[in-house]
Amino acid sequence: MIYLSRVRLSRDPQVAALDALLDPAQGGARADAHHRLIWSLFAGDPTAERDFLWRAEGEGAFIVQSVCPPQTSPLFEPPEIREHAPDLRPGDRLSYLLRANATRDLRGEKRNRVDIVMHRLHGLPKADRNARRLDLAAEAASEWMAGQGARAGFEALRTQVQHYQTLTLPGHRGKRRGEPRFGILDLTGEIAVTDPKAFLAKLAQGFGRAKGFGCGLMLIRRA
Template structure:
């Protein structure tokens, strides 16, 4: 059993006074603050591993998929929670919405054991002259997203039928204070489209785990509905 919850930051004036800390300006610090906030809803066991996925919806609103229903928190309004147990069959077509940190492993040099994890969009952009990158950014993001979703589907029991890029941005890892050149960044793809389920069990298992990396920073939650 999984749960899907809609959360909203509390409108209590004492909480609103902390808004600059709870909902900072866009960037890695914001994702880090949001992650810590949502942890407050699942903080009953200090030894527990993170068992939830989340995404920010803007204006202090969040969607959270979890293995446990969220608890009450002084930072949030009472959660709106429902059971999440999709009844899927092979061949079902689903519309999806996904915010993902999409990466792949590349072999470097002749040593097949040496691999480097790269962002799929950044990897394509590196081969484009800097003067042309802005113009080609979304086209290359669409190409990279389709290839990545196809690879995901082979392992997770679905076939992508349509993949559209709504946005692509890069975010600096929180806590970094060095020079901009060489700063550690990760890419975030906002994707929508349709998929066809080929293996319901594999797909539901992956749905619970999330897709891609950077799940602590609001990536990986796939929202689905029947097409």
């Protein structure tokens, strides 16, 4: 059993006074702050590993998928919680939303993991990258979703890129060259379920990497 919850930062003035800390403007710092915030809903065992996925919806709202229901927290309004157990059959068509850090492994003398969009952009002259950015992102995302589906029990029927951005990981200091960055794709589209058991298992685990920074949660509904 997994749970899907909607949570929102408390409107209490004491919490609102911390807005610059809880919801900073800089993207990488914001993702890090939000991750720590969501952890407060599952506090208890300091040795526990993360078993939840989350997605920022803006204006202090988040959607959280978790193995255990979130606790109450003075930083949040009472969470809206429901059980999330889709009843799926082969051939079911689903619309989805997915925020993903999509990567692939390049195999050579040394295994190297790359962001699928950055990898394509690096092959272009810098002057051409902005103009080709979304087209290359769409091509890369379609291939990536096809690969995900082959391993996770679905066929990707349609993949659309809503947005692509890169974030610098918090704590980096120094020149931009070599800074730890990762890309985030906001995807929407339609899939057809081929293996419900495999798909539901992957749905619980999440898709792609950087799950601690708000990626990986796929939201689905009947198409």
